[in-house]
Amino acid sequence: MHALPRGALALSILDGQSLLPGTKGLPITEPLRQGAIGVQGWNVLRADTSFPVAVLKASALQHNLAWMKAFCKRHGVTLAPHGKTTMSPQLFAAQLANGAWGITLASATQVQVAHRFNVRRVLLANQLVARADIEAVLALLHDDPDFECIVLADSLDGVARLSGAVSARGLARPLPVLVELGLAGKRAGCRTSEQALTVARAIAAADGLALAGFEGYEGLLVTDDRDADVRAVNAFLAELVELVKRADGENLFGGADILLSAGGSSYFDLVARGFTGVDGLSRPVRAVLRSGCYLTSDHGSYQRLLAQLDAREVHGEGLRPALEVWSMVQSRPEPGLAILTMGKRDASYDIDLPVPLFTHRPGSDAVQAVALPPGCTIAKMNDQHAYLSLPEGDIRDQLLVGDLVGCGISHPCTTFDKWQVLLAVDDAYNVTQALNTFF
Amino acid sequence: MHALPRGALALSILDGQSLLPGTKGLPITEPLRQGAIGVQGWNVLRADTSFPVAVLKASALQHNLAWMKAFCKRHGVTLAPHGKTTMSPQLFAAQLANGAWGITLASATQVQVAHRFNVRRVLLANQLVARADIEAVLALLHDDPDFECIVLADSLDGVARLSGAVSARGLARPLPVLVELGLAGKRAGCRTSEQALTVARAIAAADGLALAGFEGYEGLLVTDDRDADVRAVNAFLAELVELVKRADGENLFGGADILLSAGGSSYFDLVARGFTGVDGLSRPVRAVLRSGCYLTSDHGSYQRLLAQLDAREVHGEGLRPALEVWSMVQSRPEPGLAILTMGKRDASYDIDLPVPLFTHRPGSDAVQAVALPPGCTIAKMNDQHAYLSLPEGDIRDQLLVGDLVGCGISHPCTTFDKWQVLLAVDDAYNVTQALNTFF
Numbered sequence: 001m002h003a004l005p006r007g008a009l010a011l012s013i014l015d016g017q018s019l020l021p022g023t024k025g026l027p028i029t030e031p032l033r034q035g036a037i038g039v040q041g042w043n044v045l046r047a048d049t050s051f052p053v054a055v056l057k058a059s060a061l062q063h064n065l066a067w068m069k070a071f072c073k074r075h076g077v078t079l080a081p082h083g084k085t086t087m088s089p090q091l092f093a094a095q096l097a098n099g100a101w102g103i104t105l106a107s108a109t110q111v112q113v114a115h116r117f118n119v120r121r122v123l124l125a126n127q128l129v130a131r132a133d134i135e136a137v138l139a140l141l142h143d144d145p146d147f148e149c150i151v152l153a154d155s156l157d158g159v160a161r162l163s164g165a166v167s168a169r170g171l172a173r174p175l176p177v178l179v180e181l182g183l184a185g186k187r188a189g190c191r192t193s194e195q196a197l198t199v200a201r202a203i204a205a206a207d208g209l210a211l212a213g214f215e216g217y218e219g220l221l222v223t224d225d226r227d228a229d230v231r232a233v234n235a236f237l238a239e240l241v242e243l244v245k246r247a248d249g250e251n252l253f254g255g256a257d258i259l260l261s262a263g264g265s266s267y268f269d270l271v272a273r274g275f276t277g278v279d280g281l282s283r284p285v286r287a288v289l290r291s292g293c294y295l296t297s298d299h300g301s302y303q304r305l306l307a308q309l310d311a312r313e314v315h316g317e318g319l320r321p322a323l324e325v326w327s328m329v330q331s332r333p334e335p336g337l338a339i340l341t342m343g344k345r346d347a348s349y350d351i352d353l354p355v356p357l358f359t360h361r362p363g364s365d366a367v368q369a370v371a372l373p374p375g376c377t378i379a380k381m382n383d384q385h386a387y388l389s390l391p392e393g394d395i396r397d398q399l400l401v402g403d404l405v406g407c408g409i410s411h412p413c414t415t416f417d418k419w420q421v422l423l424a425v426d427d428a429y430n431v432t433q434a435l436n437t438f439f
Numbered sequence: 440m441h442a443l444p445r446g447a448l449a450l451s452i453l454d455g456q457s458l459l460p461g462t463k464g465l466p467i468t469e470p471l472r473q474g475a476i477g478v479q480g481w482n483v484l485r486a487d488t489s490f491p492v493a494v495l496k497a498s499a500l501q502h503n504l505a506w507m508k509a510f511c512k513r514h515g516v517t518l519a520p521h522g523k524t525t526m527s528p529q530l531f532a533a534q535l536a537n538g539a540w541g542i543t544l545a546s547a548t549q550v551q552v553a554h555r556f557n558v559r560r561v562l563l564a565n566q567l568v569a570r571a572d573i574e575a576v577l578a579l580l581h582d583d584p585d586f587e588c589i590v591l592a593d594s595l596d597g598v599a600r601l602s603g604a605v606s607a608r609g610l611a612r613p614l615p616v617l618v619e620l621g622l623a624g625k626r627a628g629c630r631t632s633e634q635a636l637t638v639a640r641a642i643a644a645a646d647g648l649a650l651a652g653f654e655g656y657e658g659l660l661v662t663d664d665r666d667a668d669v670r671a672v673n674a675f676l677a678e679l680v681e682l683v684k685r686a687d688g689e690n691l692f693g694g695a696d697i698l699l700s701a702g703g704s705s706y707f708d709l710v711a712r713g714f715t716g717v718d719g720l721s722r723p724v725r726a727v728l729r730s731g732c733y734l735t736s737d738h739g740s741y742q743r744l745l746a747q748l749d750a751r752e753v754h755g756e757g758l759r760p761a762l763e764v765w766s767m768v769q770s771r772p773e774p775g776l777a778i779l780t781m782g783k784r785d786a787s788y789d790i791d792l793p794v795p796l797f798t799h800r801p802g803s804d805a806v807q808a809v810a811l812p813p814g815c816t817i818a819k820m821n822d823q824h825a826y827l828s829l830p831e832g833d834i835r836d837q838l839l840v841g842d843l844v845g846c847g848i849s850h851p852c853t854t855f856d857k858w859q860v861l862l863a864v865d866d867a868y869n870v871t872q873a874l875n876t877f878f
Contacts, residue, residue, distance in 0.1 A: 022551035022877060027571030029551075029578040050548055051569045084784075084823060106823040107780070109489055112461035112468075126823065127769040129780065129841050130490045131801070132466030139468040154770050157840040187824055188770035188778045330566040331593050331627035339627045341546070341568065344789060345523075345856055345878060362570070383852050384523060384545040384565065385626055401596040402568050413822050417784055417857070418878075438461060439784060439857075 025053035042431040047362035052342035060322035075272035082292030089117035108133035166208030176212035210254030219264025237274030263289035296322040300410020352410035464492035481870040486801035491781035499761035514711035521731030528556035547572035605647030615651035649693030658703025676713030702728035735761040739849020791849035
């Protein structure tokens with residue numbers, strides 16, 4: 001019941017804070033109250049901001065929030081979107097306001113950030129092993145009885161660490177734990193159902209812990225062979241469902257319901273279908289999706305994967321890319337080359353380099369982003385520079401020093417973590433709001 | 440004359456600020472005054488911190504600061520280390536206290552950060568093109584008559600933008616500009632000496648600008664063929680020297696001295712040698728090196744390049760790697776695999792993946808980092824996880840969940856930008872101080 005007022009208070013603190021000159025993207029020479037950003041009259045296409053600047057298209061965010069809410073309703077699944085993607089309290093709040101049940105996170109410090117901004121339920125989709133990190137989470141649970149945090153385990157060592165810390169802390173309620181089922185040759189997680197059941201039995205028997213369910217991450221199965229992926233994902237989901245049934249047969253669960261969680265941003269439709277209809281157990285099963293990148297999608301890796309999802313799902317318009325990084329042409333040293341004022345510090349480069357989409361010349365009569373011709377690519381990035389390669393044709397004469405270039409990105413997570421402040425814009429690139437991240 | 444007190448004040452503000460729970464690496468559940476970090480008694484090997492944690496070895500930093508000071512003295516060159524590497528005010532202050540003449544930066548927002556922490560002279564080694572970014576720098580120069588900032592140009596368009604902005608602003612002193620000489624097929628910069636002279640003449644003739652010198656970045660010439668690199672770098676340096684002589688012959692320079700600047704962290708010894716003995720001109724020539732990564736070196740790309748530099752320079756011990764990221768084994772799902780609590784959010788991955796160096800089991804009698812056996816490698820990283828591949832041998836049985844792993848990194852710039860707070864440690868990994876970054 002505290003959620004709205006407390007969250008509103010925490011977020012209003014951000015609006016009340018002063019942003020300092022030197023904050024990337026902001027054209028300020030004096031401190032500026034963050035809440036006043038929307039009334040500055042800044043427009044990215046008019047080059048009112050500093051460059052580079054990271055922008056989030058508000059209409060695309062709203063579309064994606066509504067899309068996912070409808071998707072979850074249609075499939076009868078619960079959403080705990082992965083907050084590590086954005087680490088943005090304002091975006092967490094928007095997700096929670098649009099039906100998310102909680103926020104998934106990856107580390108104890110991320111949980112602390114989310115709690116500070118009044119996220120009331122966290123799925124920490126990771127093994128919690130360091131003493132200080134376990135303590136940090138237990139301190140929140142101890143001091144805030146309404147706060148919920150579910151963690152993972154995949155080993156008896158991990159269970160013993162959690163159990164010992166909960167006992168030492170004297171937590172009044174059991175710590176809910178999901179067993180992680182992994183995949184041979186992949187990341188964490190038990191490699192067999194037998195191992196997973198062994199860990200589950202240890203949790204059920206441990207002081208201070210409760211077995212809350214099972215979890216896996218099918219996103220590690222993404223390859224270039226989509227049909228093979230789909231078969232592998234479905235087999236993995238079936239194994240998770242079977243585990244839940246066996247654990248329930250042994251009466252190992254300790255919560256009001258049974259959590260069954262998977263779902264990155266590539267195959268969450270398969271997860272939604274694979275986890276439905278699991279019933280007849282001792283208590284209700286709650287299928288929890290954890291997609292984080294649905295919120296912004298992208299112009300690269302996820303756009304390709306989501307196109308496949310749309311083809312499977314077939315339900316109106318798919319998710320829209322919401323995140324762009326705009327920079328300026330700073331040099332035109334050769335006919336086929338423009339150097340841009342952005343680099344590895346500003347845009348993802350771990351899966352693909354940024355995707356040049358638009359250009360605009362500030363001062364033009366029409367304040368409108370113009371599509372770049374086919375063949376424009378970011379060939380390379382240094383820390384602070386991007387190399388825009390220009391195809392043969394008019395663009396080589398037309399693109400000048402001082403022109404703006406808007407790029408889409410591939411893999412939102414590794415662009416969000418390069419910005420402490422992103423700017424929300426309307427469809428005309430008017431700046432409406434600042435969004436903070438806490439990495 | 441204001442430098443010391445003003446800088447000390449600005450830095451003391453950092454020590455006085457409260458670090459909040461959720462700051463990566465910090466094991467805190469309540470806000471903590473930053474200046475009190477050194478008296479908490481935290482030791483990384485005892486797992487007192489949160490993990491991952493980024494640590495800077497104070498003894499290595501001190502060694503590298505002294506090494507570079509001696510190098511510059513020996514060669515008679517000036518140092519303006521590239522601050523974009525660390526963006527850390529405490530490290531800027533340490534560099535300035537150890538003989539640096541100024542700080543090099545890459546963007547207007549970086550200049551604003553440096554100015555806030557009382558850096559008094561900046562070489563902005565980049566074209567400044569966006570209206571707001573030019574304005575930001577001119578506002579500092581206007582409001583703070585003792586602040587110096589030198590910028591680059593490589594085009595007549597760029598010169599016109601700078602000149603127009605300076606005139607509009609009514610700056611009382613000319614803006615010093617370096618002409619950037621570039622390299623065919625590489626980044627920004629004029630492609631020929633004739634183009635560079637044309638830009639130089641435009642600067643000399645422009646309202647509000649003064650030609651301060653010439654600049655290039657030989658670091659773009661790094662390939663796998665060291666001998667070819669050395670020849671190409673030397674030829675490039677000779678071209679810069681020749682440009683200075685020709686511009687001086689035309690009486691284009693407008694400052695008290697002539698700046699001749701180059702020098703990344705790979706070939707700065709060649710730059711120091713290539714830029715000495717340029718005399719007989721109308722005014723003294725100041726050779727300015729801009730190496731940023733000398734301060735921490737690394738265990739990858741720069742370690743390899745600096746080993747070559749040491750072989751050329753031959754002058755006692757070389758630079759020491761100072762930056763490590765420590766994480767914890769969170770899962771041992773397969774005999775040859777350990778999953779660590781760090782990922783793309785925590786350590787560089789753009790040139791090489793991190794280099795596993797040490798391990799330690801918290802709680803062991805001897806609190807000492809033990810070298811990992813040969814063959815341990817980080818095979819892959821996700822956003823929040825690293826895959827430590829273990830060779831055949833005892834390590835497969837010995838490395839357990841909860842053990843610490845210390846990694847070196849390759850390319851300091853892309854690790855610094857992943858941490859807002861790094862921890863300085865002594866040789867026994869006792870935490871002595873927090874260092875801030877502002878990216």
